[in-house]
Amino acid sequence: MQVNTAKKTRIRQENLSIILGKAEQIFAEFGFKGATMQAIADAADLPKANLHYYFPTKLALYRQVIERIFTIWLEAADSFDTSATPQEALTRYIRKKMEISRAHPYGSKVWANEVIQGAPIIQDYLQTTLNEWTDTRIAVINRWIEQGLIDPIDPRHLLYMIWATTQHYADFSHQIATLNDNRPLDDAQWQRATRNVTDVILKGIGA
Amino acid sequence: MQVNTAKKTRIRQENLSIILGKAEQIFAEFGFKGATMQAIADAADLPKANLHYYFPTKLALYRQVIERIFTIWLEAADSFDTSATPQEALTRYIRKKMEISRAHPYGSKVWANEVIQGAPIIQDYLQTTLNEWTDTRIAVINRWIEQGLIDPIDPRHLLYMIWATTQHYADFSHQIATLNDNRPLDDAQWQRATRNVTDVILKGIGA
DNA sequence: CAAATTCTTGACTAGTTGGTCAGCTATGCT
DNA sequence: AGCATAGCTGACCAACTAGTCAAGAATTTG
Structure with missing residues (x-):
């Protein structure tokens, strides 16, 4: 059974991966409504009908893209180590978030677009997972403040x-690229x- | 002639203002492609054909919305007084920008959306006005650094x-509202x- | 190899939307 | 009042797009 499934899904896995990647890019560039299934299909080098074989609707595809981004976000969230010193925890968290911004700019853009438009799709993520995560980190930051490790700042605004x-x-x-002689930041500039x-x-x- | 024009444009002025305001809101909420002329017309309580009487195309309407936002942005830019101390100049600039974020959230969202999508419409603004403005402020910040008034930070990243x-x-x-018990920030919270x-x-x- | 399952795809449909236009009404001027 | 200009609008169309489908190709399995 497992072997069967694995073999069955080889082509599937590949196509899913390609489609999701290209969809992320197109959604980032044109927004949900502006992105067309045809454009995504062209980018993935597949006929449009093939997209609908893997994803029944545009909304379903969009949801999967969003979920993938959310997973990456959670990955970064873990790097905010609650047992470390403020310096360690924040340095690591900021570095991780910067790395994600560089590695997954399209994902970040889709997320931003979604939140700007009132988060019609991901409202539940914000209310549950994000809210809970935020509360735990606020508690940690408040502890730092009590211990005099950092200034008494509102933890929310720090986040x-x-x-x-x-x-x-x-x-x-x-x-940023436009203000950088029309070039994306290079390695050294990202580090800086x-x-x-x-x-x-x-x-x-x-x- | 002038009297004539003024009288002529009373109705015009009013409708232009209403349409632009509602358009800003709809564009912010649904993106350029997602916003429909019909939705803007409904929000403005006008028949769709009437919109096309004032704005020939959707793109023309969008451009006007963007230009209005850019004007507000320039207003804030002036508050970065190049002759003041770092504390004064930055405090005033940050306060002004926060006030704009509160007073014109839709405009800011439209702008963000536009930049996220690669600034297809406002590319020239970025290349000219924004670029020039940035250069002058970078020069000021560098002077502050030379005079030892602030730490040697990369001015771009500060901006x-x-x-x-x-x-x-x-x-x-x-x-932010979701993480604030589903309420927008109140006066005190904005101040904080x-x-x-x-x-x-x-x-x-x-x- | 043959059957079964998965994958592929061109052609089509129904719904949406930007934009047009001809004729209408309201306003303002002399 | 009468004329000219500005403003208004329902009805319409062409273009576009998400989603469907049936038939065929490829792959896997027994």
Whole structure:
């Protein structure tokens, strides 16, 4: 049975992967409504009807794209180690978020687009998983404050600042490139950006 | 002639204003492609054909919306007083940007959407006006660094951080509200947010 | 090899949407 | 009042697009 399934799904796995990747790109570039199944099909080099064989509707495809992004987000969330010092936890978390912004800019853009438009699809994720995760980190930050390890800042605004700044490098990459002689940031520039962001935030909260 | 024009355009002025306002809202909520002329017409309580009387095409309407937003952005830009101290200039600029995020969330969202999608419409604004403005402020920040008024940080990343953080409160207002018991931030919370952002950034750059 | 299952695809449909237009009404001026 | 200009609008169309489907090709299994 397992062997059977594995063999069955070889082609399937490949096509799913290609379609999801291209869909992410097209959704990021044109928004949900602006992205057409035909455009995604062309990008994936498949006939449109084939897309509907794997994903019954455009919305279903979009949901899968969003879920993949959310998984990556959770991966970064874990790097906010609640048992570490403020310096360690935040440095690692910021670095991870910057790495994700660089590795998955399209995913970040789709997510941003979705939230900007009122999160019609991912509302439940925000209300449950994100809300819970945020509460635990707020508790940790408050403990740091009580212990005098950082300044008494509102933990929520610290988190918003980290999210905003790190995701900005993905979501606004076009603007950043335009102000960088129309070139995307190179390795050294990404490193410098990460260091700058980390330094300012850590120093800014007195860590 | 002038009197004539003024009288002529009374109705026109009113309708233009209503349409642009509603269009901003609909574009923010559904993106360019997702926003329909019919939806904008309904929101403005006008027949669709009437929209096309004032704006020949959807793209023309969108351009006007974007231009209005850009004007507001320029207004904020001026508050970055190049002759003031770092503390004064940045405090005023951040406060202004936070005020705009609160007063014009839809405009900010349209702008964000546009940039995320590669700025197909506003590319020229980025290349010219924004680029020039950025260069002058970079020069100012570098002077501050030379004079030892702030830490030697990359001026670009400081600007990106300010843009990202302040605009986050507009663009991600839905997410912020969700994490705030499903309520938008109230007056006190906006003040607190502004103070937090200002404090962390100023302290973070050693100002 | 033959049967069964999975995958592929061109052609089609129903619904949506930007934009048009001809004729109408309201407004303002002399 | 009468004329000219500006503003309004229902009805319509062409283009586009998500989704369907039936028939065929490829792959796997026994």
